[in-house]
Structures are given as C-alpha cells and as structure tokens.
Amino acid sequence: MADRQDKKVKEAYRDRNFVTIFTRGDIFSKLSYVLCGLANIRNGQVIKGCLFLLLEAAYVLFMIRKGASLLSGLGTLGTNTQGMVFNEEIGIYEMIQGDNSMLILLSGVVAVVITAAFAALWLFSIFSGEHARARRAAGRHVNTFVQDVKSLFNDNIHFSFLAIPVIGLGIFTVMPLLYMILMAFTNYDSEHQPPGNLFDWVGIKNFITILSTSDRLSATFWPVLGWTLIWGVCATFTCYFGGMFLAMVINSKGIRFKKFWRTIFVITYAIPGFISLRFVATMLGERGIFNVLLQKWGFTQSPLPFLTNVSWARVSVILINMWIGIPVTMLMVSGILMNIPGELYESARIDGAGPFTMFRKITFPYMWFVTTPYLISNLIGNFNNFNAIYFLTGGAPNSLDYFKGAGKTDLLVTWLYKLTKDSNDYNLASTIGIMIFVISATFTLITFTRSNAMKNEEGFQ
Amino acid sequence: MKKTVIGLNLKYFLPAMAAALIGCISLFLPFVKTEGKWISLFSVCGRLGGSRADFLLYGAGICMFLSAVLALFSFVCTKKGSVITWQIVQVFGTIFMTLLIFSSKAILESSGVSTAFLNRQLGIGYWLGLIVSYVTLFLIMRITKTNAGYVPLTILSIIWLFPILWIVMTAFRAEQGYYVGYFIPHGFTIQNFIDLFSNPGVLPFGRWWTNSMIVALCGCCFNTMIILMTAFILSRTRFQGRRAFMNILMVIGMFPGFMSLVAVYNILKGLGLNQSLAALIIVGAAGAAMGYHVTKGFFDTIPKALDEAAIIDGANRFQIFTRITLPLSKSIIVYIMLGGFLGAWSDYIFPSMLFGDKQSSYTAAVGLFWMTDFRRIDTYYTQFAAGALVVAVPIVILFVWLQRFYVEGLSGSVKG
Numbered sequence: 001m002a003d004r005q006d007k008k009v010k011e012a013y014r015d016r017n018f019v020t021i022f023t024r025g026d027i028f029s030k031l032s033y034v035l036c037g038l039a040n041i042r043n044g045q046v047i048k049g050c051l052f053l054l055l056e057a058a059y060v061l062f063m064i065r066k067g068a069s070l071l072s073g074l075g076t077l078g079t080n081t082q083g084m085v086f087n088e089e090i091g092i093y094e095m096i097q098g099d100n101s102m103l104i105l106l107s108g109v110v111a112v113v114i115t116a117a118f119a120a121l122w123l124f125s126i127f128s129g130e131h132a133r134a135r136r137a138a139g140r141h142v143n144t145f146v147q148d149v150k151s152l153f154n155d156n157i158h159f160s161f162l163a164i165p166v167i168g169l170g171i172f173t174v175m176p177l178l179y180m181i182l183m184a185f186t187n188y189d190s191e192h193q194p195p196g197n198l199f200d201w202v203g204i205k206n207f208i209t210i211l212s213t214s215d216r217l218s219a220t221f222w223p224v225l226g227w228t229l230i231w232g233v234c235a236t237f238t239c240y241f242g243g244m245f246l247a248m249v250i251n252s253k254g255i256r257f258k259k260f261w262r263t264i265f266v267i268t269y270a271i272p273g274f275i276s277l278r279f280v281a282t283m284l285g286e287r288g289i290f291n292v293l294l295q296k297w298g299f300t301q302s303p304l305p306f307l308t309n310v311s312w313a314r315v316s317v318i319l320i321n322m323w324i325g326i327p328v329t330m331l332m333v334s335g336i337l338m339n340i341p342g343e344l345y346e347s348a349r350i351d352g353a354g355p356f357t358m359f360r361k362i363t364f365p366y367m368w369f370v371t372t373p374y375l376i377s378n379l380i381g382n383f384n385n386f387n388a389i390y391f392l393t394g395g396a397p398n399s400l401d402y403f404k405g406a407g408k409t410d411l412l413v414t415w416l417y418k419l420t421k422d423s424n425d426y427n428l429a430s431t432i433g434i435m436i437f438v439i440s441a442t443f444t445l446i447t448f449t450r451s452n453a454m455k456n457e458e459g460f461q
Numbered sequence: 462m463k464k465t466v467i468g469l470n471l472k473y474f475l476p477a478m479a480a481a482l483i484g485c486i487s488l489f490l491p492f493v494k495t496e497g498k499w500i501s502l503f504s505v506c507g508r509l510g511g512s513r514a515d516f517l518l519y520g521a522g523i524c525m526f527l528s529a530v531l532a533l534f535s536f537v538c539t540k541k542g543s544v545i546t547w548q549i550v551q552v553f554g555t556i557f558m559t560l561l562i563f564s565s566k567a568i569l570e571s572s573g574v575s576t577a578f579l580n581r582q583l584g585i586g587y588w589l590g591l592i593v594s595y596v597t598l599f600l601i602m603r604i605t606k607t608n609a610g611y612v613p614l615t616i617l618s619i620i621w622l623f624p625i626l627w628i629v630m631t632a633f634r635a636e637q638g639y640y641v642g643y644f645i646p647h648g649f650t651i652q653n654f655i656d657l658f659s660n661p662g663v664l665p666f667g668r669w670w671t672n673s674m675i676v677a678l679c680g681c682c683f684n685t686m687i688i689l690m691t692a693f694i695l696s697r698t699r700f701q702g703r704r705a706f707m708n709i710l711m712v713i714g715m716f717p718g719f720m721s722l723v724a725v726y727n728i729l730k731g732l733g734l735n736q737s738l739a740a741l742i743i744v745g746a747a748g749a750a751m752g753y754h755v756t757k758g759f760f761d762t763i764p765k766a767l768d769e770a771a772i773i774d775g776a777n778r779f780q781i782f783t784r785i786t787l788p789l790s791k792s793i794i795v796y797i798m799l800g801g802f803l804g805a806w807s808d809y810i811f812p813s814m815l816f817g818d819k820q821s822s823y824t825a826a827v828g829l830f831w832m833t834d835f836r837r838i839d840t841y842y843t844q845f846a847a848g849a850l851v852v853a854v855p856i857v858i859l860f861v862w863l864q865r866f867y868v869e870g871l872s873g874s875v876k877g
C-alpha cells in the first residue's frame with residue numbers, strides 16, 4: 001500500500017518540471033514563483049516556507065540597497081578617473097577620489113555570485129514546494145521541520161556534508177576565478193592600474209593579440225607554449241618509464257631489503273620541493289658544487305652552463321625533474337605491479353619468454369591499461385608544474401626576443417605568475433590562464449573518451 | 462661446460478671467463494696519453510707520486526688481474542665458493558674502475574705523468590676495462606643467480622642521495638659562504654643550527670617554523686575532514702546533481718590555481734584577514750574538496766553490502782560514515798593527512814603573496830626562500846641548509862614511517 005502511494009507521489013512529481021509546476025500548479029504554486037516558500041507554507045511546512053521567504057526578503061533588500069548598483073557598475077567599470085578637478089566654489093584644484101575599476105569588478109562579481117546563489121535557492125524552493133504539494137495531494141505524510149533537519153543526517157546528508165566545501169569553493173575558488181576570467185576581457189595591464197587609472201572592457205582583443213598578431217606578445221606565447229608541451233611530454237614520460245623501471249627492479253625477485261631501497265628514493269620525494277629544488281639550483285650554478293667537482297674530476301675545464309644556456313637549462317630541468325618525479329611514480333607503480341597476476345608470468349616463462357618479452361607483452365600492456373588516466377592527469381600536472389621551473393631556473397635564461405621578463409625555460413604558468421607578480425599585466429595573465437584551461441580541458445576530454453573505451457574492454461585479466 | 466654445480470648457472474661461465482680475460486688484457490692496453498705517448502695502467506703504477514687516491518689504481522689493477530686468475534681457477538675447479546670469491550673480487554674491481562674516472566686527474570697530476578689532465582685523455586685501455594668489468598660482473602651474477610638489479614640500484618641510490626648529502630654537509634659546515642671548492646667540509650659544527658634559532662631580530666626562524674607547524678597541523682585536520690566528507694558523499698550517496706557537481710569541480714580544477722590568487726588576496730583583504738595565518742588555513746580548507754578523487758576511489762572499493770546491512774539495522778547515513786566507512790579507511794586517512802600536512806608545510810606561492818614583507822608571519826617555506834635571494838645567499842647559505850634540514854627532517858620521518866599507507870592509499874585508488 002505504502003509502496004503504491006510512494007509510486008503515485010513519484011509519478012505526480014516526475015512529469016513536473018520547472019515550467020509545468022507553474023502551468024499546472026494551483027494558485028499557491030504559481031505565487032511561490034514570486035514569493036518563495038508559499039507552496040511550502042500552504043502544504044504544511046510553515047517554518048521551511050518562512051525561511052525561504054526570509055532569505056528572499058534578505059536578497060531583495062541587498063539588491064535594492066547595494067546589489068543593483070554593484071551589478072550596473074560591471075557595465076562601465078567606473079567612469080571617474082582619479083585626478084585634480086577645479087573646484088569653482090573654493091577656487092582651487094582638488095584631488096578627487098576616482099572610481100576603482102578593480103574593486104568595482106570584484107564587488108560586481110560578488111553580486112553576481114550572490115544572485116546565482118539566490119537563483120539556486122529560488123529553484124530549490126519551487127521544487128521543494130512542489131514536492132510537499134504532491135505528497136499532500138497523494139495523502140502522504142509531509143515532513144515537519146524537525147524531520148527535515150533530521151534528514152540532514154540521513155537521506156539529505158549531502159546538503160550538510162557538502163555545505164562547507166561548496167561555500168568555501170564558492171568564495172575562494174569560483175568567485176576569484178570568475179573575476180580573473182572576466183579580467184581577460186579588460187585592459188587591466190601595467191598602464192591601467194587602479195586606483196590611479198580606470199580600466200575598461202576590450203572584448204577579445206587580448207586573445208587576438210596573444211594568438212595572432214606579429215606582436216612581441218604572440219612571439220612569446222607560441223614558443224613558450226611549444227616548450228610547455230615539450231616539457232610536459234618529456235617530464236611525464238621520463239618519470240613514468242624511469243619510475244616503472246625502478247619499481248620493477250626493486251620489486252623483482254631476489255632483491256633483498258626492498259624497504260631500504262624504497263626509502264632511499266622516497267627521501268627526495270619527502271623533502272619539500274622548494275627546498276630540494278632551490279638547493280639543486282644553487283648546486284648547478286657557475287661556481288656551484290657540481291661545476292667544482294666536475295672540474296676537479298677532470299670532466300671539463302671550464303664551468304658548464306647548466307642553467308644559463310638555453311639547451312643546457314632545458315635538459316637540466318628535465319633531468320632534475322626526473323630526480324623528483326621518478327620516486328613518485330615508483331611508489332605508485334609498486335602497488336600496481338603487485339596486482340599483476342603471477343600466473344601470467346608463470347605461463348610466459350614456460351613458453352620460453354625472456355624478461356624483455358615479458359615486459360613488452362605483459363607488464364607494459366597491463367601498466368598502460370591501468371595507468372593511462374594517471375598518465376594524462378600527470379601530463380596536465382606537468383604542463384602546470386610551477387615548482388619545478390620556478391624554483392630551479394625561475395624561467396631563466398631570459399630572452400630579449402620575449403615579452404617582459406619571460407625566459408626560455410618559462411612554462412605558461414610561470415610566465416602567468418610573472419605577469420601577475422612582476423609586471424601587473426593581469427589581463428594577459430588571465431588570458432594565458434584561459435589558454436591553459438583550454439589545453440587542460442582538451443587533454444581531459446581525451447582521457448574521458450579513452451577511459452570510457454577502456455571500461456568496455458575490461459577483459460584484460 | 463658440461464659440468465653441473467648446484468646453485469650455479471654454468472651456461473654463462475665461458476662468456477664470463479672470456480670477459481674477465483679481456484679485462485685483464487685491457488690493463489696492458491694504452492691507459493692514458495702523455496707527452497704524445499700512450500702508456501698502460503701498469504706503467505702508470507710504476508710512476509706514482511703519492512696521491513691519496515693511488516690505491517684505486519693499484520686496486521683496479523690487482524682486482525682485474527685477480528679476477529682473470531680466479532676465472533681460470535674456477536674453470537679448473539668449479540665450486541660455489543670459488544665463483545663467489547670471484548664475484549666479490551669483481552665487485553671491487555668494478556668499483557675501483559668506476560672510481561678511477563673521478564680520481565684519474567688527481568692521481569696523474571700528482572705523479573707528474575700529466576698536467577692539466579682531462580678525462581677525455583683516457584685511452585682505450587681504461588674504457589674497455591670499465592665496460593668489460595661491468596659486463597663481467599653481470600655475467601658472474603648470472604652464474605651465481607644473484608639479481609643484477611643491485612648494480613643499477615646502487616648507482617641510482619648514489620645519484621639520488623648526492624644532493625641530499627650535500628645539504629647535510631652544508632648544514633654542518635663550519636666554513637661559511639656559498640662557494641666552496643670541495644665536497645666534504647673542512648670543519649664540522651652545529652653553529653649553523655644555533656644561529657638559525659638564536660637571532661630572532663634578523664632571522665626569526667623559530668617563529669617561522671612554528672607558523673608553518675600551526676598552519677600545517679590545522680590545514681591537515683580541516684582538509685582531511687572536508688575531503689573525507691566530500692568523498693563520502695560523492696562515493697556512497699546518490700542525489701540529483703551529483704554528476705554535475707563532480708563535473709563542476711573538474712572544470713574548476715583545470716584552471717591554473719594561482720591565476721586567481723590576486724582575487725583571493727583582495728577578498729581576504731575585504732574580509733579583514735590579510736596577512737594572517739588564519740587566512741592561509743581558511744583558503745587551504747576552502748579548496749580542499751577539489752582533492753577528493755583518490756579518497757573517493759578508495760571509498761568506492763568498500764562493498765556496498767556493508768552500508769545496506771547497516772541501514773537494515775537502522776543506522777542513518779551519518780552513522781554509516783562514522784561507524785563503518787571511517788574505521789575501514791585507515792590507510793587513506795593517513796594518506797590524506799600526510800598529503801594535507803605536506804601541502805601546507807611546503808606551500809610557497811600563496812603565503813609569499815599573502816604576507817608580502819610582514820616577516821613575522823612568514824612560514825618556513827617563505828622564510829627559507831627569502832634567505833636564498835641572491836643578495837643574501839652568500840651570508841645565509843649554511844644557515845639555509847640547516848633550516849632546510851630542520852624543515853625536511855620531520856617530513857622525512859613521517860614519510861618513511863607512513864610509507865606503507867601511502868602505497869596502499871595510492872594503489873587502492875587506482876584499483877578502484
């Protein structure tokens with residue numbers, strides 16, 4: 001009986017969507033589109049309905065008092081430049097406070113996010129009201145407020161558990177991101193710094209400059225992008241195969257003190273990256289210990305330009321990244337290697353396969369199968385591997401052909417960071433950030449199609 | 462070889478013996494070019510000038526020669542013991558040959574055989590001997606059925622530990638300064654550590670370290686809680702918008718994080734939290750949910766049947782979380798806590814932007830980086846090394862101790 005009623009409620013609820021709730025609903029449902037929670041109040045959930053109504057009132061009040069002007073500020077990003085204006089009454093020039101485009105943009109984004117949050121609440125209240133109505137119409141019990149609160153620990157636990165992460169992400173991730181994305185469409189560069197100057201919308205001009213003009217900017221962007229891709233691929237695959245080799249050696253039969261060997265390699269991983277990388281950078285300097293020893297040992301007469309010559313520096317960062325990255329892969333691969341069914345090797349050995357054949361036909365296909373998603377996310381991670389580059393070379397050696405301060409080992413991310421920190425070209429930094437997003441998104445999409453394809457061929461084992 | 466000896470794989474005996482003999486012959490081949498003439502390793506031995514590294518030259522010669530003798534001896538009288546002895550001698554021979562490449566300069570220049578020596582002046586006798594000594598070693602290890610993996614492992618370990626050893630050496634070095642022309646310090650001291658903590662006016666490292674500890678511990682607790690809760694919801698419950706939520710998180714994650722640091726900084730300023738440690742903790746915790754993947758993968762591997770049984774027994778979701786999921790997830794909890802601690806402990810970019818020049822709230826990461834500025838590096842290099850050790854040691858201990866959980870947590874996620 002109860003089951004059938006449940007079904008009835010569900011059916012009554014299912015064919016209702018945002019539009020039909022309005023067109024087929026009673027007067028309260030319709031009114032609740034304007035006054036949130038009215039349907040809840042009508043259908044026995046007074047406290048819940050009142051809460052909705054209260055929140056709506058708060059939002060409306062906010063919009064009237066502040067929000068509307070904040071939102072409209074987004075259109076112009078401020079009109080009054082700070083400067084001296086002649087005051088006729090007193091007869092002198094006065095300093096007037098201009099508009100601060102940056103704060104206008106930021107608070108505009110805050111208002112947009114609050115509005116979006118309210119829109120979500122509004123939709124939620126409509127569906128909640130409809131739910132209560134449907135249950136009441138079917139003669140089922142309508143949850144009281146106390147029961148609703150209790151359900152936050154049971155059926156609706158996702159609301160209580162996700163509340164903090166969602167609020168946190170909203171304030172400290174989504175809002176800043178929106179702000180920075182919008183910035184890519186303005187001319188907020190070193191010459192338009194608030195509060196002294198205003199900046200304004202410029203459409204997609206930044207993207208055009210970076211991508212297609214023969215300007216110095218695009219002459220920097222494309223080489224940096226190229227090096228980012230080369231670096232990403234090299235760094236990922238050297239660490240991947242190196243780590244795999246190391247894990248296979250350590251885990252092979254007949255090696256004793258496995259834990260000891262693993263620990264030796266893990267130490268580099270455990271030391272915070274900024275320390276080991278900074279240190280290695282000093283060791284590779286012209287009078288650093290590497291050069292001293294190499295000369296002492298008779299390998300070279302003059303110091304080697306490890307981090308000062310373009311090609312040397314590029315090879316050096318990849319090699320040093322191996323030093324950091326191989327132990328990580330080794331740790332991860334160790335777990336997977338132990339999962340490869342031993343019978344596969346057993347039968348291969350009986351068939352007369354040598355170690356290389358076994359690697360080529362068993363170990364590697366298996367690893368490749370399991371770790372493709374990891375590999376792709378690692379690739380993206382390496383495109384954005386800020387630490388390895390910033391702490392080692394800081395992007396140096398710098399190049400005169402490049403836009404302000406960018407160097408030959410700079411990745412897109414480190415260049416982005418320099419643009420925000422050193423030269424305050426926020427619009428360019430944001431544009432590059434969006435480019436990085438596009439690259440990451442492309443690779444993630446590839447992973448997704450790949451891993452879906454792989455789910456269909458689970459017959460590997 | 463028609464013989465069979467238990468415990469030996471004699472298939473490789475003849476190649477190994479041949480290699481050992483070639484190694485012996487290489488001793489008589491030209492070793493180094495001097496004054497336009499090639500002279501062999503033996504004739505160099507006769508002209509030594511008393512360098513500390515001379516024993517390497519003797520050792521290499523003697524070991525390679527002995528190795529050939531032992532090879533012949535084992536051929537006549539094949540016993541396990543003789544082959545093992547041969548292997549040990551060959552190990553030393555290989556080590557000496559390898560070390561020679563680093564010490565030839567010192568040896569030859571002190572003996573007056575050569576001046577301004579460079580390794581490229583080494584002749585075929587050396588390079589052949591080096592390669593053959595490794596080949597011989599591998600072949601003997603085949604005979605004795607020893608895993609040849611020890612050789613690359615040893616070499617790699619030395620490469621991996623070299624920079625770390627340098628940090629340790631520098632931290633205990635009595636001579637100050639960045640540029641030193643030698644690896645092992647002339648004097649050892651712990652003064653660097655004392656200086657690091659006894660000079661709070663200029664270099665409040667103790668303060669920085671405490672700051673780091675506070676941030677890392679708080680961050681570790683909050684992050685772990687948030688990640689566990691998010692992962693639990695996304696793995697164990699189904700609700701409308703779940704997929705959408707995960708997709709949104711993924712899309713957000715594809716933007717480079719510090720693109721928005723400027724905005725975060727302004728928001729914190731608006732909230733009156735700039736330049737405070739609380740800001741670091743809050744921002745860290747706010748973004749923690751993004752790292753739910755591994756944990757979710759781990760939770761996915763916990764059988765659903767457990768949850769269902771608990772529901773039948775009248776448990777609500779919250780109780781399932783606290784009483785069933787958490788107790789089963791020890792390794793992953795350790796994994797996230799470690800990750801959270803490490804992340805906060807070694808974060809540099811955001812704190813450096815947040816604190817600017819307010820030195821008293823620097824974390825150890827920012828402070829150490831401040832010390833490596835090119836204007837200060839010469840003064841602070843040894844103290845920087847000492848500080849690096851103080852920062853790194855807790856992590857290394859944690860890591861080595863909890864390594865097992867780390868591997869388990871990671872492999873659990875991949876399996877899921």
